[in-house]
Amino acid sequence: MSSSTVANRYAQALFQVSLKKGTLEQSIEELRAIKTVLKTTPEFSQFLSNPKISKEQKHSFIRTSFQSASQDVITTLLLLVDKKRLDILESMIEKFVSLSFEAQNIAEATVYSAKALTEQEQEQIAQVFASKVGKARLLINNVVNADLLGGFKIRIGDRIYDGSIKSQLDRLERQLVTGTR
Numbered sequence: 001m002s003s004s005t006v007a008n009r010y011a012q013a014l015f016q017v018s019l020k021k022g023t024l025e026q027s028i029e030e031l032r033a034i035k036t037v038l039k040t041t042p043e044f045s046q047f048l049s050n051p052k053i054s055k056e057q058k059h060s061f062i063r064t065s066f067q068s069a070s071q072d073v074i075t076t077l078l079l080l081v082d083k084k085r086l087d088i089l090e091s092m093i094e095k096f097v098s099l100s101f102e103a104q105n106i107a108e109a110t111v112y113s114a115k116a117l118t119e120q121e122q123e124q125i126a127q128v129f130a131s132k133v134g135k136a137r138l139l140i141n142n143v144v145n146a147d148l149l150g151g152f153k154i155r156i157g158d159r160i161y162d163g164s165i166k167s168q169l170d171r172l173e174r175q176l177v178t179g180t181r
Helices: 003-021 024-040 042-049 055-065 071-082 088-106 119-132 167-178
Strands: 106-113 135-143 152-156 159-162
Touching: 003 024, 003 071, 003 088, 024 042, 024 071, 024 088, 042 055, 042 088, 055 071, 071 088, 088 106, 106 119, 119 135, 119 152
Parallel strands: 106 135
Antiparallel strands: 106 152, 152 159
C-alpha cells in the first residue's frame, strides 16, 4: 500500500472523529503546530525515527511535547509511532486539513502583493474571491513580493488570478511586440 494511501486513511479516521466531536478547528491548529515543529526542529523527527529509542520513550516524549493537544491528536501520533508510520505524518496532516476545509467549505489563498496587506484589505479580498471560487470563507496568507510593482496575484488551489501591474505590463509588451492591440 502506498504512503499516500496510508496517510489518507489515518487522516480520514482522525477527520471522522474530529467531525463527530466538533473539534475540527482545534485539530487543524494542533496538527499545524506539530507540522511546524517537524519542519523547524529536525532533531524531533530524528528522535522519533530512531530505532534505538523504545516506543515507551517515544510515547512519553510525544505526551510531554504536545501536552496541550487534544487526546484524539495525541492518540493518532502514538498510533503512528506504534505502527512505525511517522514518515507519513506530514502528508497525513495536509490531507486532514484538506478534508476539514472541504467539509467547512473553506479554501486557502496565497496573496502575493508588493507591500503587506492590512487586515481590512485581506478581508475585502477574502469576501470577493470566496464567492468567485464558490467557498463560504477564504483564509488569506499574504506574501510580500517586491517584483510585482503594484497590484496583487492570488493563488487559490490550482487557480491563479493575476492583477499585478507587472503582468499587465508584460501583456502590453507582448501586444506591442506582436503588433496586436
